[in-house]
Amino acid sequence: MSQARDWPLYEVFIRARGGLDHKHVGSVHAADARMAIEHARDLYTRRQEGVSIWVARSTDILASDPAESAALFDPARDKIYRHPTFYDIPKEVETL
Amino acid sequence: MSERPAYLLEYLLRIADTSLVLAQRLGEWIGHAPAIEEDLGFANTALDLLGQARLLLAYAAEVEGRGRSADDLAFLREESAYRNATLAELPNGDFGDTIVRQFLIDAYQLALYERLTDSSDLRLAEIAAKAVNETRYHVRYSSGWVVRLGDGTDESHDRVQASLERFWPYVQELFEADDIDRAALADGTAPPAQDLCDAWSRRVDAVLAEATLLRPAASPFRWYGKHGRHSEHLGHLLANLQYLQRTHPGATW
Numbered sequence: 001m002s003q004a005r006d007w008p009l010y011e012v013f014i015r016a017r018g019g020l021d022h023k024h025v026g027s028v029h030a031a032d033a034r035m036a037i038e039h040a041r042d043l044y045t046r047r048q049e050g051v052s053i054w055v056a057r058s059t060d061i062l063a064s065d066p067a068e069s070a071a072l073f074d075p076a077r078d079k080i081y082r083h084p085t086f087y088d089i090p091k092e093v094e095t096l
Numbered sequence: 097m098s099e100r101p102a103y104l105l106e107y108l109l110r111i112a113d114t115s116l117v118l119a120q121r122l123g124e125w126i127g128h129a130p131a132i133e134e135d136l137g138f139a140n141t142a143l144d145l146l147g148q149a150r151l152l153l154a155y156a157a158e159v160e161g162r163g164r165s166a167d168d169l170a171f172l173r174e175e176s177a178y179r180n181a182t183l184a185e186l187p188n189g190d191f192g193d194t195i196v197r198q199f200l201i202d203a204y205q206l207a208l209y210e211r212l213t214d215s216s217d218l219r220l221a222e223i224a225a226k227a228v229n230e231t232r233y234h235v236r237y238s239s240g241w242v243v244r245l246g247d248g249t250d251e252s253h254d255r256v257q258a259s260l261e262r263f264w265p266y267v268q269e270l271f272e273a274d275d276i277d278r279a280a281l282a283d284g285t286a287p288p289a290q291d292l293c294d295a296w297s298r299r300v301d302a303v304l305a306e307a308t309l310l311r312p313a314a315s316p317f318r319w320y321g322k323h324g325r326h327s328e329h330l331g332h333l334l335a336n337l338q339y340l341q342r343t344h345p346g347a348t349w
Contacts, residue, residue: 007131029133034240035240039137041233042137042140066101
């Protein structure tokens with residue numbers, strides 16, 4: 001398994017159906033981007049889970065610092081007027 | 097088709113057995129591939145090939161008309177009754193060997209299935225239509241690896257070039273038409289062997305060029321698994337494949 005450890009990690013995002021967003025589903029090791037797509041296809045779409053795949057090097061993903069959570073997210077807590085809860089959503093809209 | 101031509105059983109077995117035997121070979125990698133991702137990659141390809149073999153063997157069993165099932169044909173035929181191309185039964189070797197063997201056969205099956213979708217035998221055309229998409233992915237997968245290894249390090253290049261030289265003599269069998277192939281060609285069931293060879297060569301040459309690998313010279317060596325004359329390796333493979341049904345006849349899930 002030494003080779004797999006040397007291969008960089010890619011994060012995998014799958015679009016389940018047309019019209020939906022790509023969702024993070026997991027990660028794969030791969031030597032290059034093409035291989036990452038193929039590995040993602042073989043690992044995460046075996047049961048018709050998707051119609052489109054994105055992969056991105058895990059090291060290219062920047063994350064917020066958990067230590068800053070309070071500063072980043074708490075200010076939104078008391079601003080419920082930002083939620084669009086005062087609209088009636090038509091029944092025909094399935095995936096909002 | 098109400099009247100099944102005499103050659104058809106043999107013709108179907110050649111395609112079916114090549115897929116079945118290759119699926120068994122790929123299955124040997126499960127738990128041993130260099131990464132779990134490759135483990136699943138081989139397993140997926142193996143399952144596609146097994147699915148193709150099932151459909152083709154089921155059809156072959158009907159054509160034979162002796163009340164045997166696809167399972168009977170897979171599990172109870174002797175080595176000499178197998179009609180797979182010899183290339184499919186050759187041992188896995190290292191990962192690069194397996195990739196090269198896979199690529200050579202993937203490219204062949206793609207050329208074949210692309211043409212069989214227009215076969216005058218409608219059942220065969222339907223099976224080919226399902227198989228051709230699977231096979232397009234197989235080619236993508238194995239050719240990606242051929243390029244990666246061929247155009248990789250000096251060692252990977254030399255080793256994969258050596259694999260190519262070793263397997264190359266067995267390719268000729270795929271494109272040498274005999275009476276069965278000519279009969280299948282005559283009624284529009286099968287495409288001309290030369291067309292398959294041309295399509296295969298175009299695809300293989302393009303990938304070898306990208307992989308900085310050299311196409312080996314043609315060799316006078318011949319081996320005809322499709323006539324039931326196999327290398328020493330098929331018997332061992334079948335011993336594994338058939339063990340359960342031979343030991344517990346009729347066992348089911």
